[in-house]
Amino acid sequence: MNWWSSNKLRLIQNNLREADADMDVDKLISEVKQYEANVLMMNAGGMFAFYPTKLDCQYVTPYLKKDLLGEAVAKAHANGLRFIARFDFSKAHESLFKRRPEWFYRTRTNREVNYDGIVHTCLNSEYQQQHSLRMIHEVITNYPVDGIFFNMFGYQHWDYSGNHYGPCYCGNCQRRFQEMYGLDLMQYEGPEHELHSKYKTFQEITVREILQRIQTEVKAARPDVAICTYFPDYVDIIRKESNTALHRSLPLWLYSASENVASVQNNWDDKLVSNCCINAIDLTYRFTGISRHEVEIRLYENIANGSGLDFCIIGAFDGYPDKANLDAAKAVFRFHARHEGRYGELQSMADVALIKPKSAGDGQAQKEYEGLFKMLKESRILFDVVLQERLTERREALQRVKAIILPAIAELNDAQRETLAGLQREGIHLIATGRALQQDQASLEQLFGAAYSGSSNVKPGSYLDVSDTQWFPSLARRDWIIAEQAFAYMTFEPGAQCLMPYISPASFGPPERAYGHALSEWRGLGIANRGGSGAYYPWNPGALYARHGFEDHKLVVTDVLSRLLSGKLRLSVEAPPCTEWFLHRQPDGSHMLQALNLSGFNGTTYSRPLPLDGMRAELRGLPVPQRVYSLRTGQPVPWQTTEAGIAVTVELPEVYEALIIEYTRETLT
Ligand SMILES: [Zn+2]
Structure with missing residues (x-):
């Protein structure tokens, strides 16, 4: 069994800036421990190395005065935290571009994309095809990291300001497209073009191919290292993000975290999903968070759907200018830590x-x-x-x-x-x-x-x-x-x-x-x-x-x-539509009924939800329980038998409730 298989991740990601390279690691760890987190994710290499690399294909940030990666991994482990090393191969420092221009993305007119000194690379270049594997190898063989994560893996057609550059037409892309289809990539012009489905397949195949090679090499060197990115193939932990963006069209998607988890959860037996709650409003505004009520909904939706917790801020906590959501996130993390035996192994009903x-x-x-x-x-x-x-x-x-x-x-x-x-x-x-x-x-x-x-x-x-x-x-x-x-x-x-x-x-x-x-x-x-x-x-x-x-x-x-369905639904609830319900079987034979109160969402704003009480939930086909209690309060919850099963009354004074329905051993056998 792998360390991640129990599916009880409580992950904090500090998305480091170069200037964080001399950060106070002890301070960071003490903050992360307040969350009772069990996984820390931090930058390791790729675009910027946060450790003294020996590879000349990797740019070391000049802010690095110590081996930050080494110190962070050691102190995380000393404090009972797993460590996932973050890489980003999608871009590289312009000093590398000067030396090896053939590693980089090209527009149709053969232009590179240089964003403030950081240049877009290409998936089909030697940089991503070979040197990325050397960087990964250097990290996983020199540091006892527990996992690796790739940010912005695959083909990137946009820059951070939202400018669209379209597909890469570099020599490597042209060559591989020609090899795959016998066609000239330069003919392809974008989504409306007749070659679009071929180009999509080209992207899929080439992404899958490199992920497979990464998996083979990583597992050969360190089978205990979890591989994590946004693609499903050849990874152990599929990462998703619940985020907002100022220019995204309305309506807001209330079920972001539920959908992100649910669309992975029941599809693979051997993969986890980790859905990251991005605190920032947008990547153009990384230092101000969304509403704390939205953070709570995302985090509870994560665990209610069967995943763990995952929360990300820019930089370290020390000096981060927005503390408004941190207590809310901490409360959900601690709740999960206290009851983790109840989460992560939910069985569908x-x-x-x-x-x-x-x-x-x-x-x-x-x-x-x-x-x-x-x-x-x-x-x-x-x-x-x-x-x-x-x-x-x-x-x-x-x-x-x-x-x-x-x-x-x-x-x-x-x-x-x-x-x-x-x-x-x-x-x-x-x-x-x-x-x-x-x-x-x-x-x-x-x-x-x-x-x-x-x-x-x-x-x-x-x-x-x-x-x-x-x-x-x-x-x-x-x-x-x-x-x-x-x-x-x-x-x-x-x-x-x-x-x-x-x-x-x-x-x-x-x-x-x-x-x-x-x-x-x-x-x-x-x-x-x-x-x-x-x-x-x-x-x-x-x-x-x-x-x-x-x-x-x-x-x-x-x-x-x-x-x-002749009305024979497993769950019938007398409650307003602004509530979200879950019913699962637990490995020990008990059942868990979870409810989220979404009444604080009015279409654009998330605010404190209205207290909801006296909601009757009828659970069809469930046997007579020994006891029903609230995971939140520990108090017993009244229940009655009905013609079809049992009925319970659910109170939602705040955002979340979980009821545990337990049976005698005789009932279960
Ligand atoms: Zn290319």
């Missing part, structure tokens, strides 16, 4: 699996997925996220859910289609939204009995008729909902249940002319029967909900889901 589309990098697919994520959260439906590319491998886990949702999945490969078809035959319902599989006729037909007519409406002013209260009871008294954005005209097989008549667009202005809307033959939902159902929405309730938040678009999905 999900009713639903939400498949994250492989094309989620594309804005529309991502929005559709986020909208579905938000709907399920607000409806307190327990769900796991499974990555589309892991769908086939996770078949066994998918067999345990009752429904699988496919938001804006562009296409399925044969194995994925067969996996889903098999699960559907076994009685698991499939629901597709966001014009999923529009160009994948085989999957549409096999799973949903649907066919795309080849045309869509993009004109505004169309609606969907939801007056069928059998199917849409939550929308009683509202007959029409808006069908903004593209609606695909689909036909459904004979025998399919066709719902939600589509009302074709008509004139909306002037008001005297706002009439003429007519029911069409097209439908906004078709449900085929395949053992489990195949429910297909040829439009985008998820993206509409993510963007505008009208509950109509949530209810037309959750009403159908609830009906397909």
Whole structure:
């Protein structure tokens, strides 16, 4: 068993500046210990060496007057902390550029990117292909570090000021692209170009290839060293970040930490996720933090979803000008330290699996997925996220859910289609939204009995008729909902249940002319029967909900889901949608019910949440417990048996609660 396998990381990252090279390590360690952290991450090498390197491919910061890395690793270990060494190979000092210009990124016009004396390197250059491995080797063989982390791994097309430079056209990239495809990389012009999918594959393959080499060499030298970066392949700890950026478009993503953890958590048995809460508002403003209430939500979402804790500030704590969030972060870290036996090994009890589309990098697919994520959260439906590319491998886990949702999945490969078809035959319902599989006729037909007519409406002013209260009871008294954005005209097989008549667009202005809307033959939902159902929405309730938040678009999905599952959800809660719920099984057979109070979030601001009390949660199928108690207070919590299982009453005076439901040994056997 590896040191990280227990999945109980409490990680503090000090993202050092050059000037921190002479920092007071004792002071830092004493601060980190106040968090009861168990892992310290600090800079080691790459762009700047924080130790006296012997390699001339690595620039040593002139601020270095001692072996900071050596001292930090020794003192971390002496204080019971693991140490992860941070590297950044994405850029290098301009003195190296002068010596070896062929190691560096090039624009289309063969220009380098020099950002205040720091120059962008290229993944395919000798610098990253060979010298990065020498730097890693030097650190892991000279210092007893416990892990290595790579910042900004892969291809970087932007500088820190947000200027976009596009793909690298250096000689090495051109050569490898030519070798891979027999094509000239100079023809490729960016995301809209016909070579874009080839370029994406080129990036994927080359990133995977170097990570594999790093893994092979690191594990040969030091099998006890954890490898950590933002990519999933050949790493032990997948890093994610919950961060904000001033120029990111609204709405804010309330479930950042939950999504970051959930989208890794149930996808690999041998990898951890560490989702870093970035305290800074933006990388242009590294010295002022976000709201402490947002920090609390991120950290509790991390542990509630089954991960550990991870918190980062710029520089050392000493001299850091914003202490406002530190006590809040400390409190969550200490809570986790006190109860760590309860975290990190949570077993899923999900009713639903939400498949994250492989094309989620594309804005529309991502929005559709986020909208579905938000709907399920607000409806307190327990769900796991499974990555589309892991769908086939996770078949066994998918067999345990009752429904699988496919938001804006562009296409399925044969194995994925067969996996889903098999699960559907076994009685698991499939629901597709966001014009999923529009160009994948085989999957549409096999799973949903649907066919795309080849045309869509993009004109505004169309609606969907939801007056069928059998199917849409939550929308009683509202007959029409808006069908903004593209609606695909689909036909459904004979025998399919066709719902939600589509009302074709008509004139909306002037008001005297706002009439003429007519029911069409097209439908906004078709449900085929395949053992489990195949429910297909040829439009985008998820993206509409993510963007505008009208509950109509949530209810037309959750009403159908609830009906397909006959209302037999594992968890039913009488609580406002601004709460987030989790129910897991523990390795010792007990259950843990967790709740987050998100009522302090009003759309743009995070403030103190309103106290919520007397929320009744019914847990279907759970046996009679021996006792139920609050992890927060240690006090017993009243419970009753119900027809379906048990019911407990949950109080949320602050942001988080966890109830432990324990059984007698006889009950468990
Ligand atoms: Zn290049």
